[in-house]
Amino acid sequence: MARPMLRRENPHPEQMQAFRISCADCYGYCCTALCFFKTDGFPMDKPAETPCRNLEPDFRCRVHDQLSSRGWKGCRAYDCLGAGQAAARLYRKDWREAPGTASEQFTVFLTLCRLRQIGWHLVEALQLLPAKPLWAALEAQLAENQRLAGQPAGALIGLDLSAHQAQVNPLLKQAAALTMQAAGGGKRCADGIGKRFRGELSGMDFSLALLIAANFSGCTFYGINLLGADLREADFSDSDLRGAFFLTQGQLNAAKGNRNTRLPEGLSHPSHWD
Template sequence: MARPPANPAALRPDCSHCFALCCTAFGFARSADFAVDKPPATPCSNLAADFSCTIHDRLRARGFAGCTVFDCFGAGQAVSRRLFNGTSWREDPETATDMFTAFRILRQLHEMLWHLAQAATAAYSADTANEVRQVEWSVRKVAEGGLGEVLAADVATLHRQVGETLRWVSEEVRAGYIDDAPQPARLAPGSDLAGARLGGLALCGADLRGACLIAADLRGADLTAVDLLGADLRDARLDGADLSHALFLTQAQVAAARGSASTRLPAGLEQPAHWVP
């Protein structure tokens, strides 16, 4: 029996219906992305009583660029409203540990669902698309379950299954491009391409899964069918680049990069506010 795909809106953050879980559950160390140290399971010093951020409109200027590139894939509101029925960790402090743990787990599950939704659309063959849907259903059963099911989730096994499925889709989509135009050896999964000059190149079909593209020059490059799963795009130059059909790109990766109105993004992703108009 055909199953409906995951609701795209459910995989987008809605901070107005979240108890600022991204500002509490995770910790961070003082760095270029965060101005201070913060241990896990503690509220950020910039968190207001109503769960809003007191410096939201000037996060980058205040040294909190890391906050502007975070994406919970809708896990925040799902935990806050569905799993805990709208009762916050402030109202019931005894729920804090389970709430923060559930958020960390559900965020991973929602990210898997985001990529699987892309994979189902990108898959060429009906058989491959069906396999994607089967894996997606396995993840959804856990993600849409109760608190106990989420806390007991075997994330490692699901992550491995999803990774293999995404690899199948990637290989299927990239095959035609690789045959037509073989890519240089350095354009490989996990490659260190920090600062690389790739501007204006046709990189179609390259596998850059997990690659380091920090501050790489990709201006005007064609990234059609390029696998960018987990690639580090911090400060990468994307002006004029075509990522409209790139594989497994996320909003967080886009937000970490530097682009402009001339950058072409896949459907469902938005140009960050800090990009050049």
């Protein structure tokens, strides 16, 4: 018996294009604004607002094609969802040309990162058929998210997103609950570190779960919530992730897989996958 479909066609395809990173149009914000920690997949610690030692004058990475072999897995995994180029468009000069604006530019970048993350999940929630009763409210929050992100740099500095996040979070939780219920599940798994999963996984809640080095090879996902799950070194080789939701490119970049791994629309196979 065929299972009910859980997704409709993306009502906002233009948003998915905006979420694609364009490092060539960025001022190396992720290499500078963010702090690095060895525990997060970097070979060294680095304080925030300090350029990475590998950042070239043209904002390209000196070791970009050797990130894995040199131990820069944190860089390999990172995806700003297009916040970098969006922040750069707000400034006529980069932070090296105008060092007095450096902290401001980094703050704007980080704010746009949060807004892009919120926007990504809202767009995905609007594709979930079981969440249809929430679509109007989700559309309203997406419009608000776009309004906030479209403000000039001065308005983004010091922008408090707590009220917006407080409106969005319950909607995402409800959308997830409805979708997992439609998939016949809702079982919670908070800790799957190194665990071997097999076969078809239906309606499971992996949100914020620790799934480091978990083995999902050959599994089929149906109505699986992966919101905020830690997927570092998790293996999705030969698996079918098309039925997973709230999955991001950054999570995939931190995981393992191969060209046989089937992905939801809008996500790409990381270059380091077999």
